[in-house]
Amino acid sequence: MYSHDIVIVGSGLAGLRAAMELVGQLDVAVVTKVYPSRSHSGAAQGGVAAALGNVDDDSVEAHIYDTVKGSDFLGDQDAIEILCSDAPRTIYEMEHLGCPFSRTDDHKINQRAFGGHSYLRACFSADRTGHALLHTLVEQTYKQGGRLRVYSEWHMNRLIIQDGVCRGVVVMDIKTGKLEVLRAKAVLFASGGYGQAFKITSNAAANTGDGIVAAYRAGVPLQDMEFVQFHPTGLYEHGILLTEGARGEGGYLINADGDRFMSRYAPSKMELGPRDIVSRSEQTEINEGRGAGPNKDYVLLDLRHLGKQKIMERLPQVYNLAKDFIGVDCTEDPVPIQPTAHYSMGGIPADNDCQVYLDENGEHVEGFFVAGECSCTSVHGANRLGTNSLLEALVFGRRAGKKMLDAEPGLARAAVDEERELAAARDEIEVLYAGDGSEDLNAIRDELKETMTYQLGVYRCAEDMQQAQHTIKGLRERFRKVQVKNRGKQFNLNLLETLELSNMLEYSELIVDGGLAREESRGAHFRSDFSTRDDVNWLRHTLAFRTDDGGHELRYKPVTITRFQPEERKY
């Protein structure tokens, strides 16, 4: 058993930023199932939002409004105020730490257009903004001279909460298979999203919701799980993200007939409408037979008119991705794209200082914090605007760090029954080895992903979701008969994937049930059978609580509204 003051699970932007706030003052450890530079924050491309006003007359107020509207009014406005107010400071701080930003002619940080933002506020580093920010923080870890302990390639199996107090985590060293308890006064989860439950996703293989499920199993509710954002421009069949920046730089979306179809769906914003609207527009074109390709199952991103020089300078990664993965030269041909499961608005509920809620009444778990994509504060509500996620991770990563530093003197390193926790973790694993093997891990996973993509996708309806509910229940039953075939201890991907599938099955049920229960369309959750937004009945967050029989119950809590009353969301 190892002891630290603070244990952070997740080494992306939120986790590392929190660590920077604490290192040198407390004994802080970061646990990650990959290496920090491999965290999925690095895949973000288009930009990070802040009302710097470097290229136009932007304001924090406008940023707040755009974000609230973008959230389809489900976002908690006090949290959004914090997000947007802290944005300029955050960007300047990252620049000072060394983050390379693309620059204007007068040498300031350059900013460009982005979907749903009414001003040019996306600060960017070519089209690798997430990579630039992540590596800046990774560089900072080299400055710490051993004061920051990083457990790389350790999987987090269990969260230890006992008597309302968070005491640590149980982790497994992927290199050796060894289980350990990490005891702490406070634990921060910055463990990212859950897009891997979908077949077409931009998410890394690591994004299997380990953190949210561990919290959920430890008695913490999960909020707004049904809100999954589908990014409009995922590379056909791979789901790899082609940045929204491509549209920000002037790219067109066209159907098989060469029409810029967005004129019919978002006439004023066109390709720069918010993601949910653009994704649905694409799906509609495909559903109505105007999709391109032999199976008519994709639309096209056309960059040709931007010219080779602009593409190579502003969108080099887009160029390389299209060429390397599907052999398309985007300077000469339009690129096949389809909506891809991209961002998880849902997650672990927390207050504006990142302290986790135990229920809908404001009760907290002592010593448990969350930040970044795995949290739900909620700054994104029913739909996230692009460039706000990198911002959220930095702003709330820092806030979580500050709060933990502040709270630490009052937190006890509560007792942990090491043997019991290790035994529970071991049992969980033994069960997976004990399956009779009549079911196949990969078949179940593939079926889950197909179900989620086609029945919990851009368009939803009761029939589809009920079918999905039924399917997933069946998959959970069949999952018991899966047997881990690899008995090795080192780098046992077979075991890891089986643990991850168990997580995916668990949270997928919450997505389906939350979606089925929510009889309205809001943001990324669109139902063809309830196609309008219903603020009278549904202006509220969904909270899913695990029940003793392994099922769950849904409860609700209100949205915090400060400045902007809900209005019709048109672009």
Added chain:
Amino acid sequence: MAVSKVTFRIQRFDPAVDREPHDQDFEIELPPGITILKALNKIRAEKDPTLALRYSCGSAICGSCAVRVNGHARLACKTQVSDCTTNGVLRVGPIGNLEVLRDLVVDMEPFLASLDRVKPYLVAGNGAAPEYERKQSPDEFLKIDPSTTCILCAACYSDCNVLAVDDDFVGPASLAKAHRFIFDSRDVDTADRMRAISEKTGVWDCTHCGECSTRCPTETKPLERIEEIRTKAMTDGFHGNPGARHALGFRETVGKRGLLDENYLPARSMGFLNLPGLLSLVPIGLRMVMRGKNPPLIPHSIDKVDEVKKTFARFEELRK
């Protein structure tokens, strides 16, 4: 959909049971357009669940999946199987110059530690919370743009010829990382960085073999960055080492005669006051004399040498 049979010859190693790595063949049917990563995962799913490899994003940004394909480092996620098969076979092994932990997984610690040797973070002076960004021109950004694309995949480190014989060499990734800060207009530590990088195991220990840039999957291209560091070292006067003196030797002789003076060059590189170094040149010198291959003592000039002298002279002036 047309499928083809491909044999993957994969290097396996299980430290629990193997003394040595060994190859294992997997014959598998693959659809066209499939990447090596997807194929490896197919093998794991259908043939052997014990195969170990690293991967995460599947989109060439996280750097996890570098492997050696037919002996050369590549990212598995963005490499087409069809580009790498000869007679239906392709070989996959772990990347080089790092200890194999299990199958295709290597110990990344020495690689990550090598970065530590070049102070891989901006040094810009402390201060209160910044109110605005530091200024930097678009051209200044372009100078560091290539080296900031590095995804730490270690493909360059894997195939570096010098690291294969000397693990004290700081390595191409570290040199590219050093470049990123040396050329960042906001960094104030340039002189120290240049001094440090000019020492033994640093930038002059690269043998210029080009493997790093050839294997690099991003725009980082370490060899080009190494060349730029060396150019700066020559321009800024960091000349107190054999590598820089070697370059001065070229400048001095080619500038005078259009050709290298092979008698002068080795001595110049060693340093004229470096007695042990100079003495170490004697054996090879003698060998060449005995075979009648010693370069002419009175060095030879090219025809029209004045053209060359003019160019060198003018650039010498510009240097001052």
Added chain:
Amino acid sequence: MKYALYTGCVANGAGRENLIATRLACEKLGIELVEMTDAACCGAGVINEDNPMVADILNARTFSLAEAQGLDIMNICTTCQGIHRKAQRKLDGKPDYMARVNAELERDTGRRYKGEVVVKHFYEVLLNDYGLVRLKEKVVRPLTGLKLGAFYGCYATRPPEVNDLGNPDDPDELEKLIEALGATPVRYDERLKCCGFPIAMLNKENSMQLGGNAIASAQQAGADAMVTPCPLCHLNLDAYQPDIESRVGRKLRMPILHIPQLVAMALGVSKDAVRLDTHIVRPTGMLAS
């Protein structure tokens, strides 16, 4: 067939047997060579780092000299060849930069680089211009039974954009040439690695170890001798072989040949004439006089 022969710096001294053998081989083949006695050093990668623009001017100057004669350039060193191709690619790909270089060049020489000249190595001339079928017909003393390991060297294979190898990661051009001359090509693991020459004076231990790895690998695969298209590789592997032996702690005794020597001998030129006697490592077996 007529070429402007770019000899490079080493050809006058430490690698003179390469130039001698080239002249003899080309005489037998009827390839006319006009030696570029006015061409300057290619920079060898070193001047190119010291002052990139000066190196580009020197190379543009070389190109302009050949263009003035209306001839393509033939190299006998793959380092020169690689550097020339890199320079050409840089100039041809950046018209603005080429204009600046030409301005300097014109100022000092009155000539400009037109972008017309083609630069080839001797082995490329044989494979592509002369043709192996024709070459085979001229072979009078096939090198039957000689097991040769081709050592390509860095500049012949990397970067892949500046060479014309079919598969730079697994080339067979030199092996084909060896076969055409009647010898047996031997492939070995280290044939595409670095000989260590660039750091011979800068980090001798590493340089010698690299050379040692290459030779040991060829030996293990059964090669009687190694052959290389780069006289700098030849220098490191042959002239420094005693130092390599000190480093690896055992005798290697691996003869190292230049491509033109091989070709000349197969065409009937005597071993003495191709100056095998200048090598540090005495040729053995069928190569011995």
